[in-house]
Amino acid sequence: MKNHFDVAVVGAGILGVAHAWAAARAGLSVIMFERAEQAHGATVRNFGQVLITGQPPGDMHNLARRTRELWLELASQCGFHVRQNGCLVLSRQPRESAVLEQFAHERADEDGYNVDLVSRSELASLLDGRFAHHDMALLGKDDLQIYSRQALPAVTTYLQSIGITIRTGTLVQSIEEDLLVTTAGHYTADRIFVCPGHDYQTLCHDILQPMDLQIVRLQMLRLRMAHNAFELDRPVLTGLSLIHYGAFSDLSSAQTLKNHLQETEPFLLDNGIHLLISPTPEGDLIVGDSHHYGKDAPAFGDERIDQALIELSERVLNARLEVLSRWQGVYGARGPGPYSILTPRPGLSVSVMHSGVGMTTGLAIGERAVQQSLDSA
Numbered sequence: 001m002k003n004h005f006d007v008a009v010v011g012a013g014i015l016g017v018a019h020a021w022a023a024a025r026a027g028l029s030v031i032m033f034e035r036a037e038q039a040h041g042a043t044v045r046n047f048g049q050v051l052i053t054g055q056p057p058g059d060m061h062n063l064a065r066r067t068r069e070l071w072l073e074l075a076s077q078c079g080f081h082v083r084q085n086g087c088l089v090l091s092r093q094p095r096e097s098a099v100l101e102q103f104a105h106e107r108a109d110e111d112g113y114n115v116d117l118v119s120r121s122e123l124a125s126l127l128d129g130r131f132a133h134h135d136m137a138l139l140g141k142d143d144l145q146i147y148s149r150q151a152l153p154a155v156t157t158y159l160q161s162i163g164i165t166i167r168t169g170t171l172v173q174s175i176e177e178d179l180l181v182t183t184a185g186h187y188t189a190d191r192i193f194v195c196p197g198h199d200y201q202t203l204c205h206d207i208l209q210p211m212d213l214q215i216v217r218l219q220m221l222r223l224r225m226a227h228n229a230f231e232l233d234r235p236v237l238t239g240l241s242l243i244h245y246g247a248f249s250d251l252s253s254a255q256t257l258k259n260h261l262q263e264t265e266p267f268l269l270d271n272g273i274h275l276l277i278s279p280t281p282e283g284d285l286i287v288g289d290s291h292h293y294g295k296d297a298p299a300f301g302d303e304r305i306d307q308a309l310i311e312l313s314e315r316v317l318n319a320r321l322e323v324l325s326r327w328q329g330v331y332g333a334r335g336p337g338p339y340s341i342l343t344p345r346p347g348l349s350v351s352v353m354h355s356g357v358g359m360t361t362g363l364a365i366g367e368r369a370v371q372q373s374l375d376s377a
Contacts, residue, residue, distance in 0.1 A: 005031045008189035013043040015195035018366020031165040042331035047278040048148045053140030056246030057111040066364035078154040081281045083145040087235040089138040096239025098253040100138045114142045194350045198332045216333035217297035218289040226320040232279040240274035297330045341369045
């Protein structure tokens with residue numbers, strides 16, 4: 001059994017996949033380790049949205065646009081399902097519409113966002129008028145949706161087909177210089193990339209602990225429309241997301257909206273609820289989410305949050321919904337920026353997300369980390 005590789009990647013979530021794929025494209029021999037039989041963290045507990053429209057101008061928007069290109073390339077190789085007809089940000093009332101208009105008129109052209117405003121009358125013609133009760137909408141034309149529960153296994157199989165060695169059910173216990181001590185034996189690599197998700201304890205604790213990182217727990221649901229009311233053809237956000245995503249949240253109209261929501265819907269803001277609805281290939285809906293921050297994820301959900309998400313979704317879709325499943329998403333949060341690429345010594349790199357946009361930016365972040373390592377050699 002081969003035990004030495006050019007590159008070793010620890011973690012087979014989206015960041016780990018990104019690093020392994022980038023290294024293989026550079027012609028390097030790669031081994032990737034995953035403690036589970038299949039990564040089951042934030043990468044598969046999300047909406048699958050590649051939300052280019054929501055990223056703030058500059059680095060994150062550029063990373064999102066590059067990640068979009070990489071997702072489409074992967075999909076062409078792996079055959080997993082991708083929606084490419086954008087997403088709708090629906091406005092429920094005039095203050096939300098003001099944010100959409102300010103974004104479209106002041107930021108979109110200047111910073112390269114591919115969007116269109118959708119009038120109330122145009123909304124009324126979509127999906128048999130299901131959205132006619134909204135004030136207006138913003139169509140993010142570059143946004144993708146990928147059903148990650150299907151995509152990640154397909155990508156893993158593809159990586160193996162191009163020569164990447166993958167050791168699942170294998171815990172990397174320690175890293176000493178170029179040596180990885182694992183539950184499947186010892187391996188060496190010239191370059192080691194650690195992608196630990198929100199596990200800040202097992203590896204590189206001495207590097208991560210001074211950063212005082214937090215995690216965030218989200219409540220998520222899988223819902224189905226009663227009586228197959230209609231088929232949602234793209235992801236949907238609401239004006240609640242305008243005070244959450246950096247593309248909008250620093251606009252003056254977004255601050256006005258936030259003040260109004262704090263007065264009228266404090267429960268939503270206090271629990272970090274900003275509604276997202278993503279259709280699955282089977283026609284069900286992934287719905288969320290809430291945000292609770294801390295050092296550990298609370299063990300138990302709050303039924304009031306789930307009910308708020310269901311009621312909001314029913315009002316947005318003008319349809320009755322039934323619950324199929326519930327779960328908690330957990331990911332890294334509140335670091336020094338939206339992500340970190342740490343290089344504590346030559347040959348070792350640690351990549352950590354501090355926000356829930358791994359699907360949107362992760363492939364480009366992994367590509368960047370590998371290129372930085374190669375450039376420093």
